Amino acid sequence: MELTTEQQDIIKVIRDFVDRDVLPKASEFDHADEFPESMVETLRELGLFGITIPEQYGGLGLDLTTYALVIKELSRGWISLAGVVNTHFMSAWMIENFGTEEQRQRYLPRMATGELRSAYSMTEPHAGSDVQAIRTRATADGDGFRIDGQKMWATNGLRAGMIMLLAVTDADADPRHRGMTAFIVEKDAETHEQPGLIVPPQLKKLGYKGVESTELVFDGFHVDRDAVLGGEEGLNQGFKYFMAAVELGRVNVGARAVGLATSAFEAAIRYAQQRETFGKRISQHQAIQLKLAQMGTKIRAAELMVIDAAQRKASGDRADLEAGMAKLFATETAQECVVEAMRIHGGYGYSQEFVVERLYRDAPLLILGEGTNEIQQLLIARRLLEQYAI
Numbered sequence: 001m002e003l004t005t006e007q008q009d010i011i012k013v014i015r016d017f018v019d020r021d022v023l024p025k026a027s028e029f030d031h032a033d034e035f036p037e038s039m040v041e042t043l044r045e046l047g048l049f050g051i052t053i054p055e056q057y058g059g060l061g062l063d064l065t066t067y068a069l070v071i072k073e074l075s076r077g078w079i080s081l082a083g084v085v086n087t088h089f090m091s092a093w094m095i096e097n098f099g100t101e102e103q104r105q106r107y108l109p110r111m112a113t114g115e116l117r118s119a120y121s122m123t124e125p126h127a128g129s130d131v132q133a134i135r136t137r138a139t140a141d142g143d144g145f146r147i148d149g150q151k152m153w154a155t156n157g158l159r160a161g162m163i164m165l166l167a168v169t170d171a172d173a174d175p176r177h178r179g180m181t182a183f184i185v186e187k188d189a190e191t192h193e194q195p196g197l198i199v200p201p202q203l204k205k206l207g208y209k210g211v212e213s214t215e216l217v218f219d220g221f222h223v224d225r226d227a228v229l230g231g232e233e234g235l236n237q238g239f240k241y242f243m244a245a246v247e248l249g250r251v252n253v254g255a256r257a258v259g260l261a262t263s264a265f266e267a268a269i270r271y272a273q274q275r276e277t278f279g280k281r282i283s284q285h286q287a288i289q290l291k292l293a294q295m296g297t298k299i300r301a302a303e304l305m306v307i308d309a310a311q312r313k314a315s316g317d318r319a320d321l322e323a324g325m326a327k328l329f330a331t332e333t334a335q336e337c338v339v340e341a342m343r344i345h346g347g348y349g350y351s352q353e354f355v356v357e358r359l360y361r362d363a364p365l366l367i368l369g370e371g372t373n374e375i376q377q378l379l380i381a382r383r384l385l386e387q388y389a390i
Helices: 005-022 026-032 037-045 064-077 079-098 101-113 238-272 286-315 320-350 355-368 373-387
Strands: 118-121 137-141 144-155 162-168 180-186 213-224
Touching: 005 037, 005 064, 026 079, 026 355, 037 079, 064 079, 064 238, 064 286, 079 101, 079 118, 079 144, 079 162, 079 180, 079 238, 079 355, 118 144, 137 162, 144 162, 144 180, 162 238, 180 213, 180 238, 238 286, 238 320, 238 355, 286 320, 320 355, 320 373
Parallel strands: 118 162
Antiparallel strands: 137 144, 144 213, 162 180
């Protein structure tokens, strides 16, 4: 793939930022499970919260391929940093593509600067990949809606000033997804509790630390009628809107996986040329060379699949197959690469003093996020059967 001069310049800026400010400090933030405020401020200064928001709304107006490449570079440093941007990006994309012009004018300029950051909330304790099973209700209430229910795994759920929320508005709809609506929910970004909404303490996780993942407990939270994404035409269209954004999320997760795998590969190939056993550097042992060859080849293939999915999504064509394949292959590659990197490092790969330990804890998130890879394979097979029907 040949990058434009603009893409090369942007990637260089992000790569320099990651090498200078992220890689030396990421493990420290990770082990303390501390939000990287200074890094996020740099993301704001670089304009990354508005990376794909059109220039007329104050954003950079860049394409999805460039976005995927930026996410890859951020994730090479720390996937949690990419997580801060991703839910925000998906929400902004939904407003740009499905919102009313009033909603675009109201939210996108503040989202572009990072003044207003967004969470994205679809999953519930009993409903992960089975989105149609959600129970959170939005009931007509005077001049708006009353929201009741519980959401789970909301990245940026506390610090975000806004949530893109999926809720049931017609419980009798058949099929059920035709009774769901997307809401733009504004909230207080400074407190765990406000009238009708409680954000419990952030969930404890194996990896993906630093960025908060929270529950959201709604109990009579009121939103005005203009909170419906797309206005009156958006009523009961939320499932479709969210699924379109999930395709983007899968491209993002694939890009994150490529970045994480690249970080593991770079650590492994560097270490292999420094460590000596039996009188020579381990990079000269064929067993290690085979591992490096497999890692490098699969990372390259994963990157091309992610870029292909991003370009197809940007074209406006249906991209669920390409996004699903890219997400599946890239995340499995990332998992494999961090395990191989740990084996190349030997005992040091198990130590918190080396980056591989952190990567090893982060990789499983990507296999589970935006639809588990088990579900992903079912969706891929379903689309292939549609394409090759006899």
